[in-house]
């Protein structure tokens with residue numbers, strides 16, 4: 049495949065003989081060989097050769113040709129006027145774009161017009177409003193690891209750093225972790241559009257969800273000393289901002305890259321580099337973010353997400369802040385309570401809420417405006433928008449006049465009214481200025497005396513010209529005499545040929561037309577020079593004044609950003625309060641010992657259903673609940689609703705429930721059903737097992753674990769064994785609060801053995817329905833089963849799979865045969881003892897002691913459970929299996945869990961099982 053970027057191969061062959069213009073294109077492609085170069089030729093950006101073929105294809109433009117003495121080259125032109133949308137499509141297609149503009153006036157150039165790359169556009173460094181979605185973040189991130197030679201891998205210090213900057217707003221974050229996977233998780237949370245990978249980075253972005261562009265950049269900028277001097281341009285004491293060397297390298301290199309893409313300028317508006325410790329947030333890894341559908345819906349229909357339900361924000365600032373909060377819920381109770389206090393107060397003050405919402409609707413995207421101001425890209429309209437936003441501040445303060453809680457009070461007090469900035473913009477910038485800043489009309493009258501004089505001269509002159517027609521008609525007696533103006537000849541007095549006799553002596557001929565002559569007088573010429581001189585000088589002066597004002601406003605960017613910051617938070621708190629009121633949410637009580645929810649609802653599903661059945665959750669005494677019930681009965685919805693309630697509470701939001709007492713959770717783990725995965729077959733099971741491995745290694749007693757259908761991707765015997773061992777391990781070793789949905793009804797017997805395990809099931813009604821069934825949600829009149837979506841204590845009695853198959857339209861012969869087979873297997877089960885496939889088993893299956901599955905333990909806890917009584921059958925064959933068990937135990941002990949891959953673990957598991965089978 050021929051390369052689309054870099055110098056075109058066809059031109060290389062004729063390099064020496066190319067025309068100067070194509071030669072210039074060739075050189076720019078060589079200098080920017082990772083970019084698609086858009087080369088300005090008049091009103092178009094041209095691409096040539098392979099790049100032309102590619103752009104024509106992607107942008108659906110016509111492929112043309114350019115000929116020179118060396119041959120014919122394919123060429124595609126992008127109209128400059130619409131370039132933004134085309135560039136956007138090129139970015140989406142995975143290209144980086146370098147825009148090479150004509151940097152001298154073509155009419156003034158003696159030979160070849162000079163061209164240079166004026167802008168580099170990559171997915172993570174876009175600043176053009178047209179290429180950014182409103183109210184969303186657009187990060188370029190950078191990963192770097194500490195040099196392994198100067199740090200000890202075994203210590204707990206943070207070796208792997210992630211930095212991210214939103215070049216359009218100036219927001220900049222940096223963090224690090226001792227474990228590369230942890231750093232990767234932070235990277236995933238930031239959801240960057242582009243990732244710059246450091247030369248020694250041991251964080252592999254290939255494992256990320258999404259399609260972030262991966263960028264390699266000059267390795268020199270990652271050196272600690274280079275990174276420190278880059279960072280020094282942004283903060284006086286770099287080492288006070290970063291926590292370790294990896295962070296220094298990541299953020300320093302990132303800023304160097306951001307500067308490179310913005311024309312090597314320091315980005316003054318990146319003034320607040322926020323360092324955070326990943327441990328200060330509720331951990332939500334990529335799997336959890338995905339399966340809880342916080343930002344992206346999993347279903348095929350792209351349905352609503354939790355973010356959509358919460359997003360009632362009034363302005364782009366609030367929208368971005370809400371995303372940040374949701375991505376990183378808190379773990380600090382005080383901070384959570386402070387947010388909840390504010391939301392609580394706002395829920396009870398509907399007028400204040402409405403007032404705030406109304407005012408905040410007038411708030412522009414100040415963060416992006418300020419960034420444009422600092423970059424020197426803002427026009428007069430941007431400054432006016434900034435003023436309109438700042439004008440809102442006193443109103444917002446007024447609305448919070450009677451605020452009670454600390455959070456709202458401190459927000460109110462942090463709102464700087466910025467009178468000086470508002471006053472400056474108000475006095476300096478015209479109230480409805482044009483887009484262009486070089487053509488005058490942007491500076492308000494009265495701001496600058498010299499400008500006012502020039503404008504007065506211009507106005508008087510124009511008035512004199514306007515009056516000239518009538519005075520000359522009177523003087524010459526020519527009624528058809530007219531005064532006009534054109535670009536080439538300037539002002540003129542036009543007299544038709546019939547009246548030429550009456551033309552006075554002081555008229556000088558300027559132009560001859562078919563039916564008339566055009567003249568000027570010495571006075572008209574003098575006035576003309578005066579008008580145009582004044583106008584030109586005024587335009588230039590306006591531009592100069594505008595730049596000064598913009599510079600002065602830019603100096604205040606930090607203050608303006610703090611106001612933006614407070615407005616964003618006020619918007620989110622107001623929104624959370626409105627959503628709470630509109631959807632009947634309640635304030636959660638945090639710090640409880642175990643989850644206790646009364647009348648809990650799924651915040652997203654309840655909005656899609658005509659009626660939603662609220663369900664209670666009590667995970668205080670027994671922290672592990674096995675949830676059974678037929679397909680479609682509501683298990684997944686129920687488990688996710690518990691997790692979403694926890695997440696919402698830790699964001700500082702009210703929750704969809706009648707009451708909720710919750711602990712502060714350190715991490716939410718999810719392992720969702722195989723059917724929800726896109727991958728198929730073996731890889732689905734592998735994925736399931738590696739997700740399970742993560743959970744079993746990392747969950748703590750403060751974690752919330754959702755397990756949906758563990759072990760379903762393999763044989764029933766193995767699946768059930770894995771499910772049971774997992775349950776035991778979570779119960780015995782981890783103590784995490786767990787909801788485990790399963791179709792293995794045999795598993796429910798575990799509750800009899802383990803005190804902290806309870807059974808829950810979803811109720812359905814079959815066949816001869818009772819009276820209240822007609823009111824059940826989702827009831828299907830033609831079916832035998834009605835889903836009540838109601839959770840109840842105890843295990844479900846049957847899987848109802850066949851009924852669901854019938855409801856789904858599986859042919860009746862297949863359904864009938866399935867029923868036969870189920871009946872057969874059940875009668876077989878009744879005669880055979882402890883069959884792993886038995887439904888409704890009355891006898892609990894044995895708890896597998898010393899089972900190989902205990903190897904999921906990261907620290908060999910399995911040994912602690914060996915003193916429990918083996919069942920009779922095992923006792924009989926104990927002698928013959930003892931040797932094997934010892935082998936198994938030895939093998940297990942020798943495993944270095946930290947370095948074992950999921951595949952190796954599974955192979956090992958398989959081998960161990962075989963040993964036991966022997």
Ligand SMILES: Nc1ncnc2c1ncn2[C@@H]1O[C@H](COP(=O)(O)OP(=O)(O)OP(=O)(O)O)[C@@H](O)[C@H]1O
Pocket residue numbers: 653657659660661662663677678679680681682683684685686721825826837838
């Ligand atoms: N509490 C509820 N009230 C009303 N409708 C509900 C409720 N819970 C679930 N539903 C509806 O039932 C559908 C199926 O629910 P869910 O996917 O949770 O079932 P499930 O038991 O997990 O099924 P499976 O075992 O096939 O994964 C949901 O899409 C939703 O429309």
